[in-house]
Amino acid sequence: MIRIEEIVEKVRRSHPQADLDLLRRAYFFSAREHKGQTRASGEPYLVHPLEVANILADMKLDEVSVATGLLHDVVEDTLVEPDTIRDYFGEDVSHLVEGLTKIAHISSQSKEVQQAENVRKMLLAMVDDVRVVLVKLADRLHNMRTLHYLKPEKRQRIAQETLDIYAPIAHRLGMGKVRGELEDLAFRHLHPEEYRELAAQLERRRAEHESFLAATTARIEEQLKESDVPYVRVEGRVKRLYSIYKKLRRQRIDLDQVYDLVAARIVTPDNDVRHCYAALGVIHNTWKPVPGRFKDWIGTPRDNLYQSLHTSVIGPDGQPFEIQIRTEEMHRVAEEGVAAHWKYKEGRRGAHDDDEAFQWLRSLVEWTQEVKDSRDFLESLKLDLYPKDVYAFTPMGKIIQLPRGATPVDFAYAIHTEIGNTCTGARINGRMVSLRTPIQNGDVVEIIRSPSAHPSRDWLNFVATTRARNRVRHWVSEQQRAESIEIGRKMFEREAARFHLSAKKLFADGGGEMKRVAGEYGYGRTDDLLAAIGYGKIVPRNVIAKYLGQEKFDEQAQKLDGRKPSRLRSSVEAVKKLIRLGDDSIVVRGVDDLLVNRARCCNPVHGEPIVGYVTRGKGVAVHARRCKNVQQLMVNPERIVEVEWAGKPDTVAYAVKLLAVTENRNGMLAGITSAISDMKTGIRDARATVGADERGRVEVTVEVFDVKHLDKVIGSVKKVPGVLDVERVNGAA
Numbered sequence: 001m002i003r004i005e006e007i008v009e010k011v012r013r014s015h016p017q018a019d020l021d022l023l024r025r026a027y028f029f030s031a032r033e034h035k036g037q038t039r040a041s042g043e044p045y046l047v048h049p050l051e052v053a054n055i056l057a058d059m060k061l062d063e064v065s066v067a068t069g070l071l072h073d074v075v076e077d078t079l080v081e082p083d084t085i086r087d088y089f090g091e092d093v094s095h096l097v098e099g100l101t102k103i104a105h106i107s108s109q110s111k112e113v114q115q116a117e118n119v120r121k122m123l124l125a126m127v128d129d130v131r132v133v134l135v136k137l138a139d140r141l142h143n144m145r146t147l148h149y150l151k152p153e154k155r156q157r158i159a160q161e162t163l164d165i166y167a168p169i170a171h172r173l174g175m176g177k178v179r180g181e182l183e184d185l186a187f188r189h190l191h192p193e194e195y196r197e198l199a200a201q202l203e204r205r206r207a208e209h210e211s212f213l214a215a216t217t218a219r220i221e222e223q224l225k226e227s228d229v230p231y232v233r234v235e236g237r238v239k240r241l242y243s244i245y246k247k248l249r250r251q252r253i254d255l256d257q258v259y260d261l262v263a264a265r266i267v268t269p270d271n272d273v274r275h276c277y278a279a280l281g282v283i284h285n286t287w288k289p290v291p292g293r294f295k296d297w298i299g300t301p302r303d304n305l306y307q308s309l310h311t312s313v314i315g316p317d318g319q320p321f322e323i324q325i326r327t328e329e330m331h332r333v334a335e336e337g338v339a340a341h342w343k344y345k346e347g348r349r350g351a352h353d354d355d356e357a358f359q360w361l362r363s364l365v366e367w368t369q370e371v372k373d374s375r376d377f378l379e380s381l382k383l384d385l386y387p388k389d390v391y392a393f394t395p396m397g398k399i400i401q402l403p404r405g406a407t408p409v410d411f412a413y414a415i416h417t418e419i420g421n422t423c424t425g426a427r428i429n430g431r432m433v434s435l436r437t438p439i440q441n442g443d444v445v446e447i448i449r450s451p452s453a454h455p456s457r458d459w460l461n462f463v464a465t466t467r468a469r470n471r472v473r474h475w476v477s478e479q480q481r482a483e484s485i486e487i488g489r490k491m492f493e494r495e496a497a498r499f500h501l502s503a504k505k506l507f508a509d510g511g512g513e514m515k516r517v518a519g520e521y522g523y524g525r526t527d528d529l530l531a532a533i534g535y536g537k538i539v540p541r542n543v544i545a546k547y548l549g550q551e552k553f554d555e556q557a558q559k560l561d562g563r564k565p566s567r568l569r570s571s572v573e574a575v576k577k578l579i580r581l582g583d584d585s586i587v588v589r590g591v592d593d594l595l596v597n598r599a600r601c602c603n604p605v606h607g608e609p610i611v612g613y614v615t616r617g618k619g620v621a622v623h624a625r626r627c628k629n630v631q632q633l634m635v636n637p638e639r640i641v642e643v644e645w646a647g648k649p650d651t652v653a654y655a656v657k658l659l660a661v662t663e664n665r666n667g668m669l670a671g672i673t674s675a676i677s678d679m680k681t682g683i684r685d686a687r688a689t690v691g692a693d694e695r696g697r698v699e700v701t702v703e704v705f706d707v708k709h710l711d712k713v714i715g716s717v718k719k720v721p722g723v724l725d726v727e728r729v730n731g732a733a
Contacts, residue, residue, distance in 0.1 A: 001047050002054045010057035011066055018063040023053075026067040026089060033078040040149040048142060049073060055138040059339040065131045068096040072135055075101045099132035100139070119165060130338055133169060137178055140166045144185040159189040174304035174337025183242040191245070198241055198248075201255050209238055209262050216264050216315070220323075223286050224266070229278045232267045232328055239263070252661070252695075252724060260312065263322040267331050273298060276325045280309050283323055287313035290320055298330070300391055303401050306334055392443045406439050406464040412447045413468040420471055422449040436462045460632060473634070485527050488534030495540035499548070499556055506547070517546045535639050537614055586610075586622055586643050596620045596643075602627035602730050605654040607707040612643035627730070653703040655684055656710055657729040662696035663722040672698050672723065675716045681709070695724070 004027040008020050030049050037045035053069035067089060074080045075097060082101070086094035099122060122136055144162055147155050163186040170179035188195045202209075213236030220234045239261050247258060255261075266283075268275040276298060283289075293312035301307045308326040315321055326334065390402045392411060400414050408426030412419045425448040426433055439445060455475045463469050493503040506514050507526055518529040521538060532538045545553040586596055596612070597620075604610050604624035612620045613633045622643055623630050633640065662668045669688040676683055682703035689697050704710040710728070717726045 001043075002050050004050065007050070007053050007057045007066065010054075011063050014057070014060040015062055020063065022063050022067050022089065022093075023070070026070040026093070029088060030070045030074060033074045033080055037077065039146070041146060045073075045077075048146075051142045051145075052135070052138045055141055056135065059134065059138070059336060061131065061134060061339060064092045064096065065135060067093050068100070068131070068135050069138055071097050072100045072139060096129060096132055096135060099129070100135055115161065130173075133173070134339060137166060137170055137173075137175065137182075141178060141182060144182060147185065147189055155189045159186040162186045163190065170337070172304050173339075174306055174333055175335075175339065176306075176337065177335045178337075180240050180242075184240055187242040187245060194245060195241065198245060198255070202238065202241070202244075202261075205261075212315075212319075212321075213237075213262055213264065216321070219286070220264060220266065220283070223282050224279060227278070227282045229282055230269055230275055231279065232269055235265050235267070237263055237265065249725070259320040260322045263324060265331075266323065266325045268325065268327050270327045270329045273327060276309055276327065279325050280311060283311060283313060283325075287315060289313050293322075298326070300399070304337060308334060390439055391441055392439045392445050395444060395446050400445075402439060403464050404438075407437060407462055408433070408435050408439065408445055408447060409459050409463050409472075410465040410468045411439060411445045413463075413471050414465065415447070417471055419447055419449065420468060421455055421475065422451060422453045424448050424450045424453045435459070469631075481531055484531045484534030486534070488530035488532070491533055492530065492540045492543065495544060499544055501544070501547075513547060517543055520546055535614055537639070537641070586612075586645060596622060599623045599627065599629070601629050603654065603656065605656060605704060605707055605710060606645050606652070610643050610645070612641040614639040614641060653682065653705060655701055656704055657699060657701045658714065658717065659727055659729050660696075660698040660700070660717055660720075660723050661725045662698060663724065664690055664694050664696045665722060668696050668720075668722055669698055671720045672700060672717055675720050676700065676702055676713060679713050679716050681713050696722075699729070 004024065008023050011018050011023060012020060027050075031046050034045040034049070039045055039048060049070045049072065052072065053066045056066045056069045071085060071089070071093065075082055075085065082094060082098055085097050122132060140162060143158065147158060150158070162182050167179050167182040167186065170176075170182060217234045217236050221231070224231050224234070239258075244255070244258060244261065247253075248255065251257075266276075266279050268279060290312040293310075295310040298307045298309055307330040308324050310322060310324055312320050312322050390404055390406055392400050392402060392406075394400065394415070400411055402410055402414060408428070409420060409423060411426070412423040423435070426435060426437070427446040427448070428437060428439065428443050430444075455472045457472070457476050459472045460469060460476075463472065489503070496503040496506065514526050514529070518524070518526050521529060521532065521543075523529045523532065529538070529543065533540055533543065545557075548556065598604055599621045602624040604622060604627075609625040610622050611625055611630060611633075612622050615621050620641060620643070623633070660668075660672055662672075669686060673683060673686055684701040684703060686698065686700040688699075691697055702710075702713055704713060714726050714728070717723060
């Protein structure tokens, strides 16, 4: 176990003026509060905060950050109150610890909603002080290093969350070293077989790679010396495992076909960036450059301030390889990112106007505060965290950075919301184009506007940025909300008239009693209640029952209906309705007397994460959360209902279509169907074709009982020799 004095010494070397006593006090406090607690490994819990603090000290962060690392779990895992942390350690440490403390679990929330709200809280705290997320990344890094002590299901969940959220956050903060380790550790737990196989293949080639890199770096040093180009060092590296894995899957190639497995890096002195370009000239004179493979990230830095020259050249044996060229400071920023230059060193908090690296953070938090639905927030976050590498220009020459596939609509919203809302057309490089046209690097984009224009729902089918998507959704949602309020008002007026009530009087002067009724349904305003009626989520008759009171309502309803009504369930109880789907069932919370059906577009199976959508006239459509249509449905969060699987998973067989991409050789269809049969799984249909790429494609419809059964079938098919990839095909089989 790392000793506290070793951590103190690291902080002292990085920050000679640091308050080292703060670290010792934080250590003793953490040791006392965590006494008796153990981790899944059996070690004392104190090991974790010590390791987190050590990672932060290695990042050369200040004593406040390191002390927070020692204390980050005490409020959540012990009886310590936030005020105690403030009294003992001051406002700064207390502020960071509070930003890291998870929101208390609420039993009615799903794990996904809890996860989303905790990430949202962390991001909001991060705007005020980015050290919040640096401590969180250190916490996640140590947890990933010890993930093998947890149960398989929990390992999978944490690894996927790391890959989806925390590794991309590290990337957007420029922390290449942390990001790389998080990705590799997540890969190891999510795909253990592929990880072991790829690691073994690289190990077999290790001697070959080391020999190539030694010869290449020696040649580079020799050429730089001959040309009098100063350099600090030349080093070689092998591409990270997860990066290789992604490339193999994306391009569907073998390891032998990956030409940039190894790369060399030239680090030049900080005093003159021209040395980088001089070194580039030497490289291109020594080896022939690969056309189209040169990137100048020095002249146009990435939005996380990453700077480097990238070029690929053809080696002496005809083998292409990559070379990166950067200064020492650029290299430090590339490895450590925000930790290398954040403003806390000057005693300042927050992302300031002069911090270009955090423009994305400000816009990220802007829509974080706007997106109400937790599931929608999480999906949007995943999209927004990935790198952006298309650079376009306004007619005045301002650079706008966008993701690949971005359109003029994305460009317009990136400038200003009002420009996006009033966009009617665009010119790219002087030519009129469709708003769907993807923007390319270097394009000059001019947005054409009209004061009377407004966003179109169709834009959601092609916009690429979270900002544009959420702005359009907001506008569409507001329009549909207004329509639903009007529909709900008319429905309520008709029902109220039957009970000899005047709806106008009920809602007059702010609707005092109706505001109380709205509150019982969980709505803050009467308009929200009317919108819910318009969407079909609440029955007007039930609203009147709450207004009149149960006894009076029963009395009047009996006169109207000519019979004694069944007593309505209490509004405090969670209204649940079991609606049978064959021998299976789905629980719909908060919706009564509605037809429920599984959506044909995604055909969800038992155990798969699902979401319900209240349709107009067709009840609740249940979609898999992975369904591509779910993002469109989130435009109307008020029509989303919580649904969950109930009953036993082995009572209904679901037909699911799989597509296997294979080598083009005899016996593939027989091998795949045999592997499926060995899993005691029924086959409804199977057919094989050969594509233009000379790869085989086998489509097979199987009968599975739940998502775990499906995963086992897919795993079995993947093991068939000659199978390159297997994926589930959306839609009803």
